[in-house]
Amino acid sequence: MLFTGNRYFKAHPRLIVGARGAYYTLADGRRVFDCLSGMWCSPLGHAYPGIVQAVQSQVERLDYSPPFQLGHVSAFELAARIAALAGRPQDRVFFANSGSEAVDTALKVAIAYHRARGEASRTRMIGRERAYHGVGIGGLSVGGIAPVRKMFAPLMVPGVDHLPHTYSREHMSFTRGQPEWGLHLAEYLERLVSLHDASTIAAVIVEPVQGSTGVIVPPRGYLARLREICTAHGILLIFDEVITGFGRLGKPFAADFFGVQPDLITFAKAVTNGVVPMGGVLVRADIYEAFMTGPAHAIEFSHGYTYSAHPLAVAAGHASLDALIGEGMIERGARLAPLFERAVHSLRGEPRVLDIRNIGLCAALDLEPAAGQPGLVGLRVFERALDEGLLVRFSGDTVALAPPFISTEQEIEAMIEGLRRSLRAASGAPP
Numbered sequence: 205m206l207f208t209g210n211r212y213f214k215a216h217p218r219l220i221v222g223a224r225g226a227y228y229t230l231a232d233g234r235r236v237f238d239c240l241s242g243m244w245c246s247p248l249g250h251a252y253p254g255i256v257q258a259v260q261s262q263v264e265r266l267d268y269s270p271p272f273q274l275g276h277v278s279a280f281e282l283a284a285r286i287a288a289l290a291g292r293p294q295d296r297v298f299f300a301n302s303g304s305e306a307v308d309t310a311l312k313v314a315i316a317y318h319r320a321r322g323e324a325s326r327t328r329m330i331g332r333e334r335a336y337h338g339v340g341i342g343g344l345s346v347g348g349i350a351p352v353r354k355m356f357a358p359l360m361v362p363g364v365d366h367l368p369h370t371y372s373r374e375h376m377s378f379t380r381g382q383p384e385w386g387l388h389l390a391e392y393l394e395r396l397v398s399l400h401d402a403s404t405i406a407a408v409i410v411e412p413v414q415g416s417t418g419v420i421v422p423p424r425g426y427l428a429r430l431r432e433i434c435t436a437h438g439i440l441l442i443f444d445e446v447i448t449g450f451g452r453l454g455k456p457f458a459a460d461f462f463g464v465q466p467d468l469i470t471f472a473k474a475v476t477n478g479v480v481p482m483g484g485v486l487v488r489a490d491i492y493e494a495f496m497t498g499p500a501h502a503i504e505f506s507h508g509y510t511y512s513a514h515p516l517a518v519a520a521g522h523a524s525l526d527a528l529i530g531e532g533m534i535e536r537g538a539r540l541a542p543l544f545e546r547a548v549h550s551l552r553g554e555p556r557v558l559d560i561r562n563i564g565l566c567a568a569l570d571l572e573p574a575a576g577q578p579g580l581v582g583l584r585v586f587e588r589a590l591d592e593g594l595l596v597r598f599s600g601d602t603v604a605l606a607p608p609f610i611s612t613e614q615e616i617e618a619m620i621e622g623l624r625r626s627l628r629a630a631s632g633a634p635p
């Protein structure tokens with residue numbers, strides 16, 4: 205089992221048998237609202253007709269295409285559409301199959317780019333505390349969630365350092381959107397540059413909004429300041445948009461939302477609405493060009509996966525973009541965000557609620573842990589929520605919400621009222 209208590213699961217199996225629209229069907233027949241859009245990956249809900257049809261027809265036309273030394277047209281078209289969507293039409297795209305692979309690919313691009321330009325001393329990478337960048341060796345190394353890393357300590361890539369995370373309950377609890385406090389934390393990057401010297405640093409990687417650790421929203425001005433410092437020192441800035449990409453904040457990418465452009469953007473999850481695995485990296489054109497040296501038949505970048513740009517993923521990607529853009533689904537999500545914000549913050553004052561944070565169509569609640577039993581309150585709320593017909597995501601004692609863009613206002617309100625009852629029931633208060 206993945207990131208799951210195996211023994212608890214075997215004793216209390218939770219099995220899913222179907223999904224349609226914003227609902228899953230569990231093995232016991234219960235229909236539950238999908239409060240996290242799958243695992244942040246299905247903003248269009250499940251069995252979206254355009255995607256189902258596109259994947260079905262693709263599997264009959266071209267079910268697999270070797271991505272080394274060959275290509276297929278629709279993969280290039282999808283790359284161009286994604287770059288255009290990001291407002292960076294000159295960018296190149298490298299396809300992978302997951303967020304973890306996208307992150308490891310971006311780190312490789314960064315290291316190899318400096319080497320290609322004769323700055324091979326730039327090997328160091330800077331991540332951030334509480335970051336989640338997947339489970340590859342690179343992503344783990346720049347990641348900052350201790351329980352995820354500690355078991356694998358000897359595998360960490362050497363020469364990685366971390367910025368402090370930007371969360372402070374004292375200064376920002378119950379903030380709606382971006383906190384006013386915390387801009388000064390970007391200056392830690394200057395300190396790391398002074399410590400290690402810019403000539404040793406290849407890249408800084410951050411999630412614009414930290415997702416997995418519980419929706420930590422960047423302080424106002426923070427990302428722009430990181431951008432300035434990176435630019436001043438020739439350091440590449442990577443935004444890991446595996447969660448924020450494709451509309452979660454109400455704009456196609458968090459880079460647009462915050463008005464800060466990184467050099468590379470990793471994406472995954474919603475690019476195919478979660479229907480077929482896909483990840484990738486958007487790379488600035490001049491970074492790509494730096495590799496285009498040597499004999500024209502030679503391999504410029506020795507990296508790739510058997511399933512990169514898999515035809516079924518590409519088909520699902522095109523159909524997802526048709527809906528996200530063509531059918532206005534990102535805008536629909538954006539329109540729901542103010543109502544979602546009001547609704548989720550109405551949970552302030554409910555039992556054990558220590559903090560609520562939100563941005564776009566995502567939010568997290570920190571709950572006061574039970575003494576000596578971290579994670580137990582989260583588990584209880586999760587189980588009570590299932591009884592309320594809600595599938596919420598909990599991690600420790602933090603509950604995360606990121607409903608599908610196809611949700612109705614009534615569904616958002618019902619989700620919050622169901623969660624309210626779950627919080628009360630889990631704490632023993634009258635429901």
Ligand code: PXG
Nearest residue numbers: 243302303304336337338411416444446447
């Ligand atoms: N980067 C970021 C920012 C992520 O959020 C990954 C990389 C890795 O992606 P893959 O596809 O390799 O899993 C992620 C994944 C949760 C949750 O509930 C979040 C993720 C995965 C599973 C659960 O917060 N993020």
